[in-house]
Amino acid sequence: MAATLSTPSARGARPAEQERPRGLFRRRAGDHDKAGPVAYVLLGIAALVSLFPLYWTFVAASSTGERVAQSPPPMVPGGELWNNITTAWDQADMGTALLNSTVVAGCVALSTVLFSTLAGFAFAKLRFRGRNALLTLVVATMTIPPQLSVIPLYRIVTKLDWGNHLQSVILPSLVAAFGVFFMRQFLSEALPFELIEAARVDGANSLRIIWHVVFPIARPAMAVLGMLVFVQSWNDFFWPFVVLTQQNPTVQVALSAIGGGSGHDINQAVIMTGALVGTLPLLLIFAVLGKHIVGGITSGAVKS
Amino acid sequence: MATHVRAEAPPARPAWRSRLYRFDLKASPYAFIAPFFLCFAAFGLFPLIWTGWLSLHYVDLLKPDVMEWRGFGNYTRLWSNDQFWTALRNTFTIGVISTVPQLLMALGLAHLLNFRMRGRGFFRVAILAPYATSIAAATLVFVQLFNPDYGFVNWMLDAVGIHPNWYADTWPSQIAISTIVTWRWTGYNALIYLAAMQAVPKDLYEAASLDGANRWQQFVRITIPSIRPTIMFTIIVSTIGATQLFGEPMLFGGGVGVSGGSAHQFQTLSLYLYELGWPSRQLGRASAVAWTMLLLLLLIGLAQYLITRYRKRHELGG
Numbered sequence: 001m002a003a004t005l006s007t008p009s010a011r012g013a014r015p016a017e018q019e020r021p022r023g024l025f026r027r028r029a030g031d032h033d034k035a036g037p038v039a040y041v042l043l044g045i046a047a048l049v050s051l052f053p054l055y056w057t058f059v060a061a062s063s064t065g066e067r068v069a070q071s072p073p074p075m076v077p078g079g080e081l082w083n084n085i086t087t088a089w090d091q092a093d094m095g096t097a098l099l100n101s102t103v104v105a106g107c108v109a110l111s112t113v114l115f116s117t118l119a120g121f122a123f124a125k126l127r128f129r130g131r132n133a134l135l136t137l138v139v140a141t142m143t144i145p146p147q148l149s150v151i152p153l154y155r156i157v158t159k160l161d162w163g164n165h166l167q168s169v170i171l172p173s174l175v176a177a178f179g180v181f182f183m184r185q186f187l188s189e190a191l192p193f194e195l196i197e198a199a200r201v202d203g204a205n206s207l208r209i210i211w212h213v214v215f216p217i218a219r220p221a222m223a224v225l226g227m228l229v230f231v232q233s234w235n236d237f238f239w240p241f242v243v244l245t246q247q248n249p250t251v252q253v254a255l256s257a258i259g260g261g262s263g264h265d266i267n268q269a270v271i272m273t274g275a276l277v278g279t280l281p282l283l284l285i286f287a288v289l290g291k292h293i294v295g296g297i298t299s300g301a302v303k304s
Numbered sequence: 305m306a307t308h309v310r311a312e313a314p315p316a317r318p319a320w321r322s323r324l325y326r327f328d329l330k331a332s333p334y335a336f337i338a339p340f341f342l343c344f345a346a347f348g349l350f351p352l353i354w355t356g357w358l359s360l361h362y363v364d365l366l367k368p369d370v371m372e373w374r375g376f377g378n379y380t381r382l383w384s385n386d387q388f389w390t391a392l393r394n395t396f397t398i399g400v401i402s403t404v405p406q407l408l409m410a411l412g413l414a415h416l417l418n419f420r421m422r423g424r425g426f427f428r429v430a431i432l433a434p435y436a437t438s439i440a441a442a443t444l445v446f447v448q449l450f451n452p453d454y455g456f457v458n459w460m461l462d463a464v465g466i467h468p469n470w471y472a473d474t475w476p477s478q479i480a481i482s483t484i485v486t487w488r489w490t491g492y493n494a495l496i497y498l499a500a501m502q503a504v505p506k507d508l509y510e511a512a513s514l515d516g517a518n519r520w521q522q523f524v525r526i527t528i529p530s531i532r533p534t535i536m537f538t539i540i541v542s543t544i545g546a547t548q549l550f551g552e553p554m555l556f557g558g559g560v561g562v563s564g565g566s567a568h569q570f571q572t573l574s575l576y577l578y579e580l581g582w583p584s585r586q587l588g589r590a591s592a593v594a595w596t597m598l599l600l601l602l603l604i605g606l607a608q609y610l611i612t613r614y615r616k617r618h619e620l621g622g
Binding site for chain 1: 329330332334335336337339340341343344347348350351352354355358368409412413416417418419420421426427428429432433437438439440441442444448449453455456459487495498499502509540541544550551574577578581582587590591597598602605
């Protein structure tokens, strides 16, 4: 499976690497892609900047409100995490929110991956009239801001009495142009024409080819796309904010309520706890699957 | 007779099957792309046109069935509205100060991540972690970090003696919002660049280093030209993202009541659209803002297309 991920050029480069010139030029030629101390320092800073706000969220979420509002700010976690979690749970329905976000992001990810793989396969490997024009159209749809459809969608949803129901968040996101483009790029490289032809000679129809040839080969890219779409859907803010209320929120909508209060009596630590609870599920997934996601992205699944 | 029938019969089934086979070949591509186009037509194209139609009317959010013809009145009203121009300018400035550093840093990081090194798996996952953080969570964290009284950023800046107000002043507030955007997206873009860089043939670098080119020269002369299509792709995607900025400025302002700062100093077009459509209940005018956004994106797209075409010609000519 890993072999299908690497690009032809990367695969071709490996033997060349072993036949590095020896003698006088050996050191320079062999070291051309080895990191020096500067690279470690710069990447260390980048990692620190990336991770610090996340660490600080945890520090704030485990502190009291007064401790967060001190100068200098606290740098080590306190012992208030559980209290803050219960308070956040009281202020916004975080349980419902987490469940709703899981359902929405799960449905959106599944359907996007399925439909994108089908369309990506058609665009990558099948011949049909209007293919290039339709592919251009798919890419062009990526430029349309979602704000353009918000007002009519809002009217459709209210007319159908779907306001505050999860299907009004799920249905408009069932497909994504990015996904189609992503799968097309992957399958153009990873799926040889010969495999499809061989399957056809064996008498397989298109559906069987999808099931027995395309899906197994596309699996790593499908997993990466699924993750990206899940994260994006989990973090989606504008449309859920417009169409859902605090009675049936997704995590982001619930968070906007915790942070959106006015006055000086808001407990900043509780706000940060909300942010932590909303992010933690994704961070856990990243901690477990991060290497695979990164591997999937960097091995050429997203190339343009 | 019997032999005649036998000779006739066998081709009959393959003919039926081959017709089915040809039908499968012809129809299945369309069946596979149909879900995308059906959903796009229902939830993308149809609302898009409807929004255009709404933008020519006066429509109240609470009485959406009563539509009063305005022609291009909503658009001319935008043209002469200061708040619209402020939002447009803010969208542009926030877009530039978030997109440009973000993509430059991503390019540099990708170059570093492309080296052989210890712990590179860790570095790659670490810089992608902000991507997993939602707009809401990230903004809430940065609201804390940028707090003028007790925030971490000003506590550090105290050392050099500056104490910006990250909310009330135009540039600091816009820089703060751009920081959130940059923080969330730099790692993601870096990985996309890294993917492209890994497809650049290694022999090119070997040859260059044998010719005595240093790393900077290799980066500028080989890496950048080789991944130019990917760079264009990220520029386009980030431009689109910047045009649609909504959650960060909204939550940075502290919630629904405040729309992009007390003097709209960080109100974006999306936020202006929301303010017109929901709190002010004027769906027609909000629709006009939406269509203006689309026209702007088309203009930017056209400009980018012309620049690349000019560049290509220029390079072929030189």
